[in-house]
Amino acid sequence: MPSLEEELFPSTPGKFKDRGGAHSMNRQFYRCFASTSTMFLWALFLIALTASYLSFQSFVDSGSRYFSSAWGGHHWEKQVKSSAQIHRANGFSVLVTGAAGFVGSHVSLALKKRGDGVVGFDNFNNYYDPLLKKARKALLNSHNVFIVEGDVNDAKLIAKLFDIVEFTHVMHLAAQAGVRYAMENPHSYVHSNIAGLVTLLEACKNADPQPAIVWASSSSVYGLNEDVPFSESDRTDRPASLYAATKKSGEAITHTYNHIYGLSITGLRFFTVYGPWGRPDMAYFSFTKGILQGKPITIYRGKNRVDLARDFTYIDDVVKGCVASLDTAKKSTGSGGKKRGPAQYRIFNLGNTSPVTVPMMVGILERHLKVKAKKNYVDMPGNGDVPFTHANISLARRELGYKPTTDLQTGLKKFVKWYLAYYGHNHGKSVKL
């Protein structure tokens, strides 16, 4: 026999069963409230329920941190401040979001090594192996870069960081990456790349002084554009994936914050960045794992069996472009949410300018790994992919002194060396990516 409480408040709404129909329910209700003592007990029960609900709410409000990560407190603040400490003349104090990510970890390290203050920020989500993110974190920690664990949608946490540190720059690299995954989990793209971006920009706009912002857009914004190489002034209004659409939205959103609040903004369109400590979801990385495990890899082909091609760009080149963007960024002109004059707004391609087909990339991997791949060619599914990318980098060359120097052959050699050192020579068989 279920208790009264269970009858009236089934723990799982979907499991609620009407035993005996409406009439028997009415009878039970009548019996329940028939005596004053029962009513008194009920009143007590409801008061207790309301009180526990309210205290639960205040627990939630006192910091969404309890659901994501622990932050705050003297020790935590000390770690943030110490990480933000500048150790060179005219150095920067940079908040790097996505610091446990591929590009974020490399940029954080480069900045720290030259004496800038760096505070990392990352939510360590499980889009790909969080252990790899933890390993990057350990590497950064060993160089005295502290990573705050949190989500860019956590306005209170970000405001707190701006309270503690006067950031001169924000390097915003936190994002939901990956072109094809957008069909599986569209909302994660809106959450990170749009809502999270706005939350961060709100904090930057309110800061006094406002930081200059450099952030990661993507080559995917060129979408169905067929004019090659892709120039910054080309059309970007025909995205082929939701991922691309959120990055394009980011460009529009950052423009608005630049226009209204005087935030200095630089958007970087990255072209298929690869290298050591890379992202396991990307083709060169997952192919390496597949080849070593003797598993077939799937190579997409475009219309009329044309090979797909990418302007693969080596991580060290991209890091130089990121750092040069920070170095050349002008100050934001607003303060405390008010614009005081026009501010810098820039967009740059950071590519390699020499596209390589995917089968050629696989050939390079085979040579470095000394293993033949089992190749499965399939027609490119309609999943947001574009057939090729090719960057025109003259603008970045002129304004940033950006000059990529690593070709795919050399870059993949370095990647394979790292991969084998990191995952061991057991062909990655015991490694879950």
Ligand SMILES: O=C(O)[C@H]1O[C@H](OP(=O)(O)OP(=O)(O)OC[C@H]2O[C@@H](n3ccc(=O)[nH]c3=O)[C@H](O)[C@@H]2O)[C@H](O)[C@@H](O)[C@@H]1O
């Ligand atoms: O340039 C960019 O902006 C984007 O570069 C990459 O996107 P993508 O170029 O699609 O990189 P991969 O996922 O590594 O794919 C590279 C190529 O391999 C192909 N591929 C991928 C996966 C697979 O199983 N087989 C296969 O042939 C893809 O069609 C594509 O042509 C990143 O994943 C994005 O986050 C980034 O924004």
